[in-house]
Amino acid sequence: MAEITTLFWDVGGVILTNGWDLNIRRRAAEHFNLDWEELQERHEQVLADFEAGRLNLADYLNRTVFYRARSFTPTEFEAFMFAQSQPHPETIAIVEALAGSGKYLVGAINNESLELNLHRIERFGLRRYFTVFFSSCFVGIRKPDVAIYRLALNVTQRSPDACLFIDDRELNLEGARLLNMLTIRYQSPAQLREELQRHGVAL
Secondary structure (H helix, E strand, C coil): CCCCCEEEECCECCCECCCCCHHHHHHHHHHCCCCHHHHHHHHHHHHHHHHCCCCCHHHHHHHHCCCCCCCCCHHHHHHHHHHCCCECHHHHHHHHHHHHHCCCEEEEEECCCHHHHHHHHHHCCHHHCCCEEEEHHHHCCCCCCHHHHHHHHHHHCCCHHHEEEEECCHHHHHHHHHCCCEEEECCCHHHHHHHHHHCCCCC
């Protein structure tokens, strides 16, 4: 087995809470008194373009929320969206230790819209840990498309069997495995530490 030199991480659901998932959208619908089914239907119609960077946040909100007059402003809605992001401190501590060791190339492979992704990178100081970000909004490809993992391998020039990808969703791991990357399905910080050690990743 090749020695692991590269660690690719999902962000939402692993290092941070999810940025704009089903539960957060439902919370927004309740907070702003929106029709949940209508919001969800409109969200699904534009999700691919939103996360692939083809639709900016202002246009997304015009399509999903502000297609008619509201009693609140886009600025208020954006502030609510951004405020939902929270860190997972125990997992961040693991990433910090691995990045600080100098033994591994540490990068992100995540699905996220542009403005939210940039906000989360800045707010939580993710540049301190990640050398490179293969975010869907930057590269125009979304997990679980195998192309996003192939791009990460090509850009970093790493052998797939020397790369380990961590994600909390099984479907997203399948694409990485098709290219012979090693994977861990994240469930908890303790489980992650155990599986990293099993793969020979020194903490």
